[in-house]
Amino acid sequence: MNERAGEIALITNPTSGRGMGGRVRDTALARLRAAGLTVRNLAGRDAGEALDLARQCVDDGVEALVVCGGDGMVHLGVQAIAGTRTALGIIPAGTGNDVARYFDLPRTDPAAAADRVVDGLASGQVRTVDLARSGSKYxxxxxxxxxxxxxxxxxxxxxxxxxxxxxxxxxxxxxxxxxxxxxxxxxxxxxxxxxxxxxxxxxxxxxxxxxxxxxxxxxxxxxxxxxxxxxxxxxxxxxxxxxxxxxxxxxxxxxxxxxxxxxxxxxxxxxxxxxxxxxxxxxxxxxxxxxxxxxxx
Structure with a gap:
């Protein structure tokens, strides 16, 4: 594995939140890069391609996989990082955003959500939680x-x-x-x-x-x-x-x-x-x- 400290992947569902995902991504991406992070900016043409991209980033050793979207996008990201040392970051851009609620993340302020990612990486503030699994799906x-x-x-x-x-x-x-x-x-x-x-x-x-x-x-x-x-x-x-x-x-x-x-x-x-x-x-x-x-x- 090629360790890439300081590099993260940002993967987006641009259609989440009735099209809000793309706009939220632009705000978050600017904030993450302004903080000095190297960011791979990714969006799959469909869920299958997005999952392949996420798994490739994890295999490459990115420090974090940051998902921009709703709970469906979190679900996709989890399939790629479950059981690994790669941390999950969340930029809420969906209609439900229940996972963001779990961690008290800003749900209407993408810049503030990006700041939480930056702060978490800088301080090492990572919360370890359980997942539910059926077969190979989480x-x-x-x-x-x-x-x-x-x-x-x-x-x-x-x-x-x-x-x-x-x-x-x-x-x-x-x-x-x-x-x-x-x-x-x-x-x-x-x-x-x-x-x-x-x-x-x-x-x-x-x-x-x-x-x-x-x-x-x-x-x-x-x-x-x-x-x-x-x-x-x-x-x-x-x-x-x-x-x-x-x-x-x-x-x-x-x-x-x-x-x-x-x-x-x-x-x-x-x-x-x-x-x-x-x-x-x-x-x-x-x-x-x-x-x-x-x-x-």
Missing amino acids: FVTVMAAGFDAIVNERANRMTWPRGQMRYNIATLAELRTFKPLAYTLDLDGEQRRLEAMLVAVGNGPSFGGGLRITEGALLDDGLLDVVIIKPMSKAGLIRTYPRLFKGTHVTHPQYEHHRVRSVTVAAPGIVAYADGERFGALPVTVECVPGALRVLS
């Missing part, structure tokens, strides 16, 4: 495997409208016909069969722009937080939804919470999403990988 935030995943699937098939309204329409459309799902779970070897509205597996506490579905999840405890929302009426689901933003849904009688090292989630016809990205069809087995990620914070 995630940072939450894996959704129920009603929320079905909404994502519908929204991804829609071409209109764009932005958050597409997800609102998809939610209303699915809510009309949604019925509780039949799950089979393995929680650290304990088998469970049950019906539920959703099962969420959290490495961190929130997803979807601050929905604290796995409230109480810690990034460095070596455990995954599994939340089960048991059957409730459609009206009850709608009433409970706003409570997710504050994490107060934990007192609901249909809420169930487990902390495990490994979980297998199975339900027919469901495709799981993690970090807001399509993750894979159930069944999926997820394990916690302690200390797998180093983040400039």
Whole structure:
């Protein structure tokens, strides 16, 4: 490996945040270079090329991989650096930015976010946290495997409208016909069969722009937080939804919470999403990988 102290890679999703990614990148790039850093400025034509570029930078020994985008871009970067000594830097430019929330990073000021990267590199201030892993794939935030995943699937098939309204329409459309799902779970070897509205597996506490579905999840405890929302009426689901933003849904009688090292989630016809990205069809087995990620914070 060719060590390149002082060189970092900046990789951008220019379409994140409804096109904000490119503008945020320009501001951050100027700030990073003004601080004296040598920066590789990269953007793949698609996710596959972007991941190849990120992995090549890690192989070359860059000091940090800095991603400019939303949680999807963080997800991509993590696939390249999980389990390595390369640190992750984050310039938020998405709509949700849950990972940035985890580390209290500036979400609306790219210059300030770039300064955090510079300061972290100068001081060596790196936080080591866990990741969740299924096979060779990792995630940072939450894996959704129920009603929320079905909404994502519908929204991804829609071409209109764009932005958050597409997800609102998809939610209303699915809510009309949604019925509780039949799950089979393995929680650290304990088998469970049950019906539920959703099962969420959290490495961190929130997803979807601050929905604290796995409230109480810690990034460095070596455990995954599994939340089960048991059957409730459609009206009850709608009433409970706003409570997710504050994490107060934990007192609901249909809420169930487990902390495990490994979980297998199975339900027919469901495709799981993690970090807001399509993750894979159930069944999926997820394990916690302690200390797998180093983040400039």
